Amino acid sequence: MQKLEGQILKDYELRTTTSRSAILRLFIKNAFALSYSDIEREIAATFDRVTVYRTLKTFLDKGVIHKVLDDEGSLKYALCSEPCSTHEHHHEHVHFKCSTCGHTNCLEDVTIPMVRLPKGYVVAEVNLLIQGTCNNCQ
Amino acid sequence: MQKLEGQILKDYELRTTTSRSAILRLFIKNAFALSYSDIEREIAATFDRVTVYRTLKTFLDKGVIHKVLDDEGSLKYALCSEPCSTHEHHHEHVHFKCSTCGHTNCLEDVTIPMVRLPKGYVVAEVNLLIQGTCNNCQ
């Protein structure tokens, strides 16, 4: 079952405020990554731009959400999954961007195969962005 | 041997102008990916900001350079290698960002292993961003 926003805020020791709850709810409702403007589009009427910026920053700092790279270079954000935030060593992210529906989401179950790097390189973190067509848009 | 900027411009059927040559020379000189501000820092005195933006756009459109995703979400650019621009099917990029020196470069020789995706997903393009320590910074 999906966690509710109140619980998430409590878990991360964040105060429950209207804007945080609303933004979190957006992330919960949409399974895919949201850009700043996605969020603003849905919320701007209610909350100040600055609040949205600051809330995202707080969530990032606390590890509630993480950055998702878009192929165009625009940044998006997505909720961190349980393992992502609790296990220190979970330093891999696989994101899939569907070129049809335009949505980007995390593929939690996909693991990145070992990559052979040239001598002398040490890997700390790996990010994989895959583009193509998702199962819904086939 | 490294190609010279004049040759590159000719290859891509672009007019040879002072700013294009200068910006290309920057990319040739630096083996790593450059952000817009990296470029401006070195060039701004000589060329207008707008020219830099437009030149980068032209280079992107023609395939002279490609976008490099940064873990922070800031965009960088790097020269396309021969195979990158000539072979239609070269749709893979591996970039390595060293957390010590901060440079990001393309690992041309590294190929991305096949990734097993859930049923229904079709892959068109893959981007891998690896972070860690590069061979120089060990």
Added chain:
DNA sequence: GTAACTGCAAAATATTTGCATCCTT
């Protein structure tokens, strides 16, 4: 000569900061 490129000014966007007020705990 002509189409393409550049620089300047200015518009449009995006992001950050300071501060007074309000709200959660």
Added chain:
DNA sequence: AAGGATGCAAATATTTTGCAGTTAC
């Protein structure tokens, strides 16, 4: 009550557009 969060105003940064003058071919 107190510290943290918000909203507003405004500063700063980033990117885009229009247009007139210049340049490569």
